[in-house]
Amino acid sequence: MYNKETSGNRITKEKKGLNGKTITILIPSVWLLLMIIIGLLAPLISPYDYQKISLTERLLPLSWMEGGSDLHFFGTDDLGRDMLSRLYHSIRLSLLVSIIGTLVSAVLGTTLGFVASHFRGAIDDFVMMMVDFQASLPFMILALTIIAFFESSIFLFIGLMGIYGWERYARFARGLALSAEEQGYAVAVRSFGASPIRIYLHHILPNVQNTLIVNMTLNFPKVIMMETSLSFLGLGIQPPDTSLGNMVGFGRDFILTAWWMAIIPALVIFITTLSMSILGDWVRDKLDPSIQ
Amino acid sequence: MNSAYVIRKVIRAILTVWMVTTFVFLILRLSGDPTVSVLGLEASTEAVEAFRTKWGLDDPVYEQYLRFLSNAVRGDLGLSIMEETSAVKSVLTRLPYTLILMSIATLLTIGIGISMGLFASLYHKTMKDHVIMVAAVAGFSSPTFVVAVILVLLFSVKLGWLPSSGSGTWTYYILPVLTMTIVESASFARFTRSAMLEVLYQPYIKTALAKGLTWLQVIRRHALPNAAIPIVTILGFRIGLIIAGAVITESIFGLPGIGRLLVYSVKHRDSNVVQVIVILISCTMVITNLTIDMIYGWLDPRVSIARETE
Numbered sequence: 310m311y312n313k314e315t316s317g318n319r320i321t322k323e324k325k326g327l328n329g330k331t332i333t334i335l336i337p338s339v340w341l342l343l344m345i346i347i348g349l350l351a352p353l354i355s356p357y358d359y360q361k362i363s364l365t366e367r368l369l370p371l372s373w374m375e376g377g378s379d380l381h382f383f384g385t386d387d388l389g390r391d392m393l394s395r396l397y398h399s400i401r402l403s404l405l406v407s408i409i410g411t412l413v414s415a416v417l418g419t420t421l422g423f424v425a426s427h428f429r430g431a432i433d434d435f436v437m438m439m440v441d442f443q444a445s446l447p448f449m450i451l452a453l454t455i456i457a458f459f460e461s462s463i464f465l466f467i468g469l470m471g472i473y474g475w476e477r478y479a480r481f482a483r484g485l486a487l488s489a490e491e492q493g494y495a496v497a498v499r500s501f502g503a504s505p506i507r508i509y510l511h512h513i514l515p516n517v518q519n520t521l522i523v524n525m526t527l528n529f530p531k532v533i534m535m536e537t538s539l540s541f542l543g544l545g546i547q548p549p550d551t552s553l554g555n556m557v558g559f560g561r562d563f564i565l566t567a568w569w570m571a572i573i574p575a576l577v578i579f580i581t582t583l584s585m586s587i588l589g590d591w592v593r594d595k596l597d598p599s600i601q
Numbered sequence: 602m603n604s605a606y607v608i609r610k611v612i613r614a615i616l617t618v619w620m621v622t623t624f625v626f627l628i629l630r631l632s633g634d635p636t637v638s639v640l641g642l643e644a645s646t647e648a649v650e651a652f653r654t655k656w657g658l659d660d661p662v663y664e665q666y667l668r669f670l671s672n673a674v675r676g677d678l679g680l681s682i683m684e685e686t687s688a689v690k691s692v693l694t695r696l697p698y699t700l701i702l703m704s705i706a707t708l709l710t711i712g713i714g715i716s717m718g719l720f721a722s723l724y725h726k727t728m729k730d731h732v733i734m735v736a737a738v739a740g741f742s743s744p745t746f747v748v749a750v751i752l753v754l755l756f757s758v759k760l761g762w763l764p765s766s767g768s769g770t771w772t773y774y775i776l777p778v779l780t781m782t783i784v785e786s787a788s789f790a791r792f793t794r795s796a797m798l799e800v801l802y803q804p805y806i807k808t809a810l811a812k813g814l815t816w817l818q819v820i821r822r823h824a825l826p827n828a829a830i831p832i833v834t835i836l837g838f839r840i841g842l843i844i845a846g847a848v849i850t851e852s853i854f855g856l857p858g859i860g861r862l863l864v865y866s867v868k869h870r871d872s873n874v875v876q877v878i879v880i881l882i883s884c885t886m887v888i889t890n891l892t893i894d895m896i897y898g899w900l901d902p903r904v905s906i907a908r909e910t911e
Contacts, residue, residue, distance in 0.1 A: 438620070441617050441620075445883050445890070447844050450878075454628055454867065458867075530742055537744055538746055538849055557750060560750075572750070572754065578747055585742075586741060590738075
């Protein structure tokens with residue numbers, strides 16, 4: 310990223326795009342807030358039970374299309390289940406899995422990075438070897454292998470999402486802690502007799518947290534994308550639970566006759582990851598422009 | 602580039618492949634028994650026994666592991682349980698489809714992504730830059746399967762121009778290649794742009810312009826070579842994502858490549874085939890990253906020295 314001091318020298322028109330900028334941050338924020346509210350209130354605001362099958366109302370189109378019903382705003386799926394209610398519950402589960410996954414991998418990766426930097430030597434080598442290992446196998450392939458060979462359950466799946474991306478946090482945390490340890494403040498508190506845990510949690514962590522937070526916001530859309538992709542392939546969230554990914558997965562078989570079954574959840578995924586990316590970039594520019 | 606750097610990198614690469622192999626073996630063997638999923642619950646005791654002896658499933662795990670390693674070194678990774686042929690062969694017959702898909706998509710991605718990024722960086726903070734970047738962020742944020750489903754709806758269902766799934770003529774490759782290119786070139790454009798912007802504001806660019814070089818010369822001689830390192834790095838990072846993208850793309854478009862075989866084998870617990878595919882993928886990634894490390898040393902001789910002292 311270029312830095313602010315030198316940018317003024319460029320021969321380009323510097324627009325004061327404050328309004329445009331605010332709007333590009335506002336819209337994604339509102340969308341994400343909406344998603345969170347839907348996620349929290351899904352059971353309360355759903356017009357129907359999302360698992361209720363109604364064979365007389367199969368494949369109803371969107372309510373404003375020809376043949377649509379006012380009772381089912383986004384129509385129904387191949388089993389006559391209300392799409393809007395399913396969408397609400399899918400948003401709930403997809404967000405839940407992604408948020409837990411992001412938090413777990415952040416804590417796990419950061420801890421391992423700190424452990425590596427504190428103990429050095431063999432432990433450091435081992436952690437870095439695991440980082441190499443993780444980097445040499447696409448996470449999707451790793452996840453596919455594990456999911457299919459162990460009984461697929463929501464806990465295994467959340468656990469898997471909790472490993473996704475840990476190596477980035479570990480690498481950042483280790484690198485930052487190694488350089489922080491050299492700095493005066495860490496040496497000073499250590500000479501006061503502070504325990505390693507205290508030094509890391511109270512002194513080093515606050516100094517490196519911006520980088521980790523930025524990594525977290527940039528990683529979040531990737532976690533959603535991974536969750537929905539695996540569910541789409543039929544290897545993530547299993548029915549009767551529903552996630553945005555497996556709604557698209559099941560809807561795909563009906564794309565000729567009932568395109569909305571796949572396209573509506575697909576659009577929700579797209580707008581959510583897009584909003585998150587835009588906000589992530591903004592947070593990065595604010596907190597730590599050095600990360601790409 | 603010194604030889605110690607190269608040797609260390611190669612040893613690390615071999616170690617990584619060994620780790621992946623061991624990991625896969627452990628996961629596949631410890632996770633459970635393929636007998637039930639292959640023969641079904643109603644199989645007779647004799648059939649189960651015969652199956653278990655045939656595949657050596659009753660031996661201790663470490664014996665299975667040692668046998669597996671010694672066979673693997675000789676290139677023998679067992680038979681595909683589903684197809685009753687050599688697992689390696691079963692994978693190799695699928696390889697061409699994946700290679701065609703990935704190589705075309707990767708070349709297009711690099712070509713389109715880098716030129717878009719370059720273009721955006723030269724028009725930094727103008728309308729052209731904004732439009733490209735909005736498109737790039739949108740592409741970057743779309744999961745592969747979402748792009749694929751939308752393309753199928755558009756080109757197969759609504760317009761009826763292209764087949765939505767299967768293989769045969771080259772027309773079956775258009776949508777898969779398009780899907781992967783859209784997703785990947787977006788991130789290439791983003792990274793190229795930021796790598797270029799970092800370079801374009803350096804004093805030596807101003808010097809080069811001041812001494813009377815044209816923009817074209819400055820970009821070719823001074824900006825691009827310096828922006829090359831971050832761009833090459835991205836290639837290394839993205840290769841895993843390109844492979845994962847191929848798995849999804851092949852599954853959606855019914856292209857009988859390795860990715861589709863992987864999903865199929867995983868669903869049917871055909872462990873030998875999964876092993877071969879995972880090892881193949883990790884080798885591909887390790888070799889790619891090794892090559893990139895070598896390219897680094899060549900692009901910037903400081904790198905191999907700096908890494909040596911790390």
